[in-house]
Amino acid sequence: MGDARLDFLHVPGHTPEHIAVTLFDTSRSAETPWVMFSGDFLFVGDVGRPDLLGEQAKQELAEQLYDSVFDRLKDLPEITEVFPAHGAGSLCGKAIGSRRSSTLGYERRFNASPQKKPREEWIKSLLEDMPLSPPYFKRMKQINREGPPIIGPELPGQSRWSAKDVYEQVCEECLIVDVRLKEAFAGAHIPKAINIPAGQNLPT
Known part of the structure; x- marks a missing residue:
């Protein structure tokens, strides 16, 4: 190259x-x-x-x-x-x-x-x-080798949704990952969301 x-x-x-x-x-x-x-x-x-x-x-x-x-x-x-x-x-x-x-x-x-x-x-x-x-x-190693199952509906395009929109329209059929800091997540979050804070020390 x-x-x-x-x-x-x-x-x-x-x-x-x-x-x-x-x-x-x-x-x-x-x-x-x-x-x-x-x-x-x-x-x-x-x-x-x-x-x-x-x-x-x-x-x-x-x-x-x-x-x-x-x-x-x-x-x-x-x-x-x-x-x-x-x-x-x-x-x-x-x-x-x-x-x-x-x-x-x-x-x-x-x-x-x-x-x-x-x-x-x-x-x-x-x-x-x-x-x-x-x-x-x-x-995880097995899934990486075989490929994961597709879960939930197709995601929408690039449109921005409010937390209320997400909860009302797709939350019954999706898994939501909230990447905000844990302090912000503790203040308020979409019901049933999972908090995985994005940052330098992102756990894997």
């Missing part, structure tokens, strides 16, 4: 099929990736947790994650910018930082996970004090 080239790295560990994507600007260098879209593999301050597919899979995935961190990343330069899929608030890691991006050099220095340790020691440290896995994760 012009001077841009994408290379795909298989980085299992968070999931068996996980990939990261490196972006090259070939007009500057065909050898140096300037950006890595790391998905749930490498976060700011953490790596993706390997236990979301259950107890039976977590040890094998932790082993794979060790290899991904120390084999797949070793040849990438420190200037490579890292753009992960999640920031603070996500349960896909246990210590994810609030910054939206980083560099490999910064993560190698300040993120404990890419710092080399003996294999068993690293895996033990990774699995210690892991927060509880949300119970819906396994079902």
